[in-house]
Amino acid sequence: MIKYDIFVESLQELPEGEEITVPVRDLTPGIHKYSYKYVRALVSADADRYPEGLLIRFGRGQEYGKPYSMKVLEFVERIPAKYL
Amino acid sequence: MKYFKDNREYIAALEAAGDLVRIRQEVDWDMEAGAIVRKVCEEKAPSPLMENIKDYPGHSYFGAPLATYQRLAMVLGLDRDTPVPKIAEEYLRRTSSAPVKPRVIDKSQAPCKENILLGEDVDLFKLPAPMVHDGDGGRYLCTWHFVVSDDPDVGVNWGMYRQMVYDSKTMTGPVFPFSDMGKTLYGKYIPKGLPMPFATVIGPDPLSAIASCAPSPIPETEFAGQLMGEPVELVKCETCDLYVPAHAEIIIEGEVLPDVKLEECPFGEYTGYRTSPRDLRTVYRVKCITYRNNPITTISNMGVPTDEGQLLRSFSLGLELEKLLRSQGIPITGVYMVPESTHHVMVVGVKNAYTGIAQQVASLAFGSKLGPWFHMVVVVDDSVNIYNYAEVLHAVTTRCHPVKGITVYEQGVGTPLYPFLSAEERKWSKGPKVLFDCLFPLDWDSNSETPRLVSFKTVYPREIQEKVLGNWEAYGYKNR
Ligand SMILES: Cc1cc2nc3c(=O)[nH]c(=O)nc-3n(C[C@H](O)[C@H](O)[C@H](O)COP(=O)(O)O)c2cc1C
Numbered sequence: 001m002i003k004y005d006i007f008v009e010s011l012q013e014l015p016e017g018e019e020i021t022v023p024v025r026d027l028t029p030g031i032h033k034y035s036y037k038y039v040r041a042l043v044s045a046d047a048d049r050y051p052e053g054l055l056i057r058f059g060r061g062q063e064y065g066k067p068y069s070m071k072v073l074e075f076v077e078r079i080p081a082k083y084l
Numbered sequence: 085m086k087y088f089k090d091n092r093e094y095i096a097a098l099e100a101a102g103d104l105v106r107i108r109q110e111v112d113w114d115m116e117a118g119a120i121v122r123k124v125c126e127e128k129a130p131s132p133l134m135e136n137i138k139d140y141p142g143h144s145y146f147g148a149p150l151a152t153y154q155r156l157a158m159v160l161g162l163d164r165d166t167p168v169p170k171i172a173e174e175y176l177r178r179t180s181s182a183p184v185k186p187r188v189i190d191k192s193q194a195p196c197k198e199n200i201l202l203g204e205d206v207d208l209f210k211l212p213a214p215m216v217h218d219g220d221g222g223r224y225l226c227t228w229h230f231v232v233s234d235d236p237d238v239g240v241n242w243g244m245y246r247q248m249v250y251d252s253k254t255m256t257g258p259v260f261p262f263s264d265m266g267k268t269l270y271g272k273y274i275p276k277g278l279p280m281p282f283a284t285v286i287g288p289d290p291l292s293a294i295a296s297c298a299p300s301p302i303p304e305t306e307f308a309g310q311l312m313g314e315p316v317e318l319v320k321c322e323t324c325d326l327y328v329p330a331h332a333e334i335i336i337e338g339e340v341l342p343d344v345k346l347e348e349c350p351f352g353e354y355t356g357y358r359t360s361p362r363d364l365r366t367v368y369r370v371k372c373i374t375y376r377n378n379p380i381t382t383i384s385n386m387g388v389p390t391d392e393g394q395l396l397r398s399f400s401l402g403l404e405l406e407k408l409l410r411s412q413g414i415p416i417t418g419v420y421m422v423p424e425s426t427h428h429v430m431v432v433g434v435k436n437a438y439t440g441i442a443q444q445v446a447s448l449a450f451g452s453k454l455g456p457w458f459h460m461v462v463v464v465d466d467s468v469n470i471y472n473y474a475e476v477l478h479a480v481t482t483r484c485h486p487v488k489g490i491t492v493y494e495q496g497v498g499t500p501l502y503p504f505l506s507a508e509e510r511k512w513s514k515g516p517k518v519l520f521d522c523l524f525p526l527d528w529d530s531n532s533e534t535p536r537l538v539s540f541k542t543v544y545p546r547e548i549q550e551k552v553l554g555n556w557e558a559y560g561y562k563n564r
Binding site for chain 1: 344
């Protein structure tokens with residue numbers, strides 16, 4: 001099942017098997033669907049390489065037909081602690 | 085003056101007028117509700133009231149609240165079929181009266197305080213933020229709403245600035261530096277590293293909504309009072325010193341963070357495209373949510389014409405520009421901004437009294453606070469009905485000299501939302517503009533050089549016109 005999606009300007013922002021830190025949206029059905037998470041993760045163009053499915057959308061919202069896969073290494077908080 | 089104190093009164097009036105459809109079957113917040121509102125706008129169909137939202141029992145959506153001139157006429161206390169120039173007259177009459185200061189009421193009298201969520205209970209996803217269009221960057225909870233802020237020197241501002249739900253306690257949205265809130269935020273809070281208190285008002289009454297997106301120099305709280313003819317009722321926020329309309333449906337209180345930006349966009353915009361780039365934008369951190377029992381979330385679905393953003397912004401931009409031009413003593417006969425142009429074309433009627441009048445109009449219009457929101461000014465003389473697109477188009481195509489009649493202003497203030505701009509121009513909010521001067525030059529000999537308009541009204545003597553009109557049915561035609 002597809003768990004996350006991500007917006008990119010170009011697929012080059014998703015280098016195969018390299019660690020990246022990016023905002024993704026959680027697509028789990030329910031009231032929190034589309035909530036943003038900032039993740040340190042590994043991604044692959046091979047939909048089966050990592051445990052989570054990752055859909056890709058380009059800058060103006062167009063879907064890229066082929067799903068990627070992703071392994072989340074860490075959820076990162078971007079709001080400074082003083083505001084939490 | 086007659087006005088609706090809240091959307092509930094307004095919804096009842098729309099229903100009585102046959103301009104509301106109650107949708108009782110379940111509607112999905114994930115695109116279905118947005119698609120309904122979009123189709124309603126494109127077909128000028130009655131406003132939908134969706135009473136059964138998937139995952140959100142007890143909540144409703146009110147879509148396309150002001151997307152037609154009939155609805156605008158209603159909220160100004162006029163007959164639904166009032167012609168646009170008459171609606172404009174009423175708006176000008178009300179907004180030229182003395183500003184009316186707001187009245188503060190006690191919390192116990194304020195419906196927006198019926199439910200209060202604080203601390204751990206605050207979760208924006210408890211509200212039915214719709215996924216308005218497929219491909220939007222997130223769920224836009226705030227599409228027909230406004231943000232309240234307070235400038236330490238200038239005072240309170242209400243502005244309709246879109247907001248997307250980022251996570252349970254965070255929203256993001258674009259705040260342009262030339263907007264009133266932008267000037268406060270970028271000029272006074274960010275340089276000091278201070279969070280700026282805000283309150284978002286969802287489901288405001290129709291006249292307060294109009295006030296928040298009208299580019300008037302009068303403070304919006306008093307402008308709303310002018311439109312209503314009595315003070316707008318406000319109540320104090322729970323977590324800050326801001327005041328919000330007591331009869332609104334949902335209030336979100338919090339702080340705009342001075343030192344963090346997060347992603348926002350893409351979003352289907354008022355131009356009818358998804359244009360502005362996904363970018364790091366203003367962050368609203370939420371501390372408190374208050375709401376009425378069975379709250380009704382307003383949805384405006386921006387896209388191809390006509391939605392309320394296009395209709396109302398065209399209406400108020402045009403009329404505020406009319407006030408500005410008249411305040412300068414320029415002999416104009418009227419201003420009309422065409423909603424289908426997505427408020428990009430301002431048509432100005434003038435008395436062709438002196439050479440250069442079109443340039444004077446365009447320079448003032450483009451140079452005003454309103455300038456970033458449109459890029460075409462068409463100036464016609466008083467023989468043209470500015471509300472009649474066919475007459476305006478005829479004037480442009482026959483009276484505007486392709487070289488001397490068109491003036492391009494290469495440098496101006498724009499927004500990242502213009503679809504025709506390059507990525508670089510959008511990034512810097514550059515706004516090239518153009519004037520179409522449709523006035524015949526005054527240095528032409530009016531007897532031998534200036535063309536004469538050939539229409540029924542202009543080329544026949546009065547007695548012939550009267551004779552033909554008097555005999556029209558006798559000839560076998562129907563009077564229309
Ligand atoms: C539906 C809708 C959404 C809008 N969203 C934004 C926005 O995100 N940012 C912005 O600066 N203006 C936005 N505007 C335009 C402002 O509401 C408008 O300029 C208003 O007059 C506030 O202006 P002020 O900041 O000059 O007071 C929007 C207008 C509408 C009708």
